[in-house]
C-alpha cells in the first residue's frame with residue numbers, strides 16, 4: 711500500500727521502519743527537506759519527499775508532527791491522495807512543554823484531533839497517540855498472542871477507521887474502537903488509557919474510566 715508519513719521523528723521514524731519492513735511503499739517528509747532524511751532512507755528504503763508531496767497517491771497519510779506545527783503544513787498537502795484515503799493523527803497537546811496555549815482546545819472544548827481536523831481540512835483517525843514510539847518496533851505480536859497490546863482508535867469515518875484498524879493489526883497490535891472524534895478526549899494525555907500497555911479488555915475498561923475534564927497539567 712502507498713503510505714505517506716509527515717513527520718520523521720520518534721513516531722514517524724518508527725512507523726517508516728515497520729511499514730517498509732512489511733513491504734509498504736512509504737514516502738516520508740519532515741520540515742527541513744528530503745535531503746536531511748538520507749539516513750532513514752538508507753536504513754528503510756522509504757522515499758524522502760517534501761510535506762507537499764507525501765500524500766500523493768497515498769491510501770493512508772500519517773500526520774505525526776508536534777501539534778503546534780500542524781498549522782504550518784503546506785496548503786493543499788492532501789491533494790492528490792488516493793480516493794477514500796485515511797489520515798492518521800498521532801498528535802497530543804502539550805501546552806506547557808511544547809505547544810503553547812491553544813484557545814480552541816481549552817476554551818471551546820474541542821478535542822485535540824477535532825482541532826487538527828479543522829486545521830488540515832480533512833477528517834482524521836486518532837491512533838498511536840498514547841503509544842510509546844519504541845513499542846512500535848519492540849512490541850508487535852501475532853494475532854491471538856496473549857501479550858498482544860491494544861491501541862484505542864477514534865474517528866468519525868467508519869471506512870477510514872476500518873482501514874487504519876487493519877493496518878494496526880498488520881503492525882502487530884489489536885485495536886479498540888474508541889468512538890468518534892468528539893469522544894477522543896478519552897485517549898488524550900493523562901487519561902487512564904494513555905500509555906497503557908495492555909490488551910483489548912483493559913484498554914476498553916480504561917476508555918470507560920476516563921474523565922472529560924482536562925487535567926491540570928495539560929492546561930496552558
Ligand SMILES: NC(=O)c1ccc[n+]([C@@H]2O[C@H](COP(=O)([O-])OP(=O)(O)OC[C@H]3O[C@@H](n4cnc5c(N)ncnc54)[C@H](OP(=O)(O)O)[C@@H]3O)[C@@H](O)[C@H]2O)c1
Pocket residue numbers: 716717718719720721722739740741742743761774775776777779782783800801802803838839840841842843844
Ligand atoms: N514520542 C512519542 O513516543 C509519542 C507517542 C505518541 C504520540 N506522540 C505524538 O505524536 C506527534 C509526533 O511526536 P514525535 O515524538 O514523533 O515528534 P518529534 O520526534 O519531535 O518529530 C517531529 C517531526 O515532525 C516534523 N515536522 C515538524 N513540523 C513539520 C512541518 N511543518 N512539516 C513537516 N514535518 C514537520 C519534524 O521535522 P524536523 O525535524 O525537520 O523539524 C520531525 O520530523 C506529537 O504530537 C506527539 O505528542 C509522540
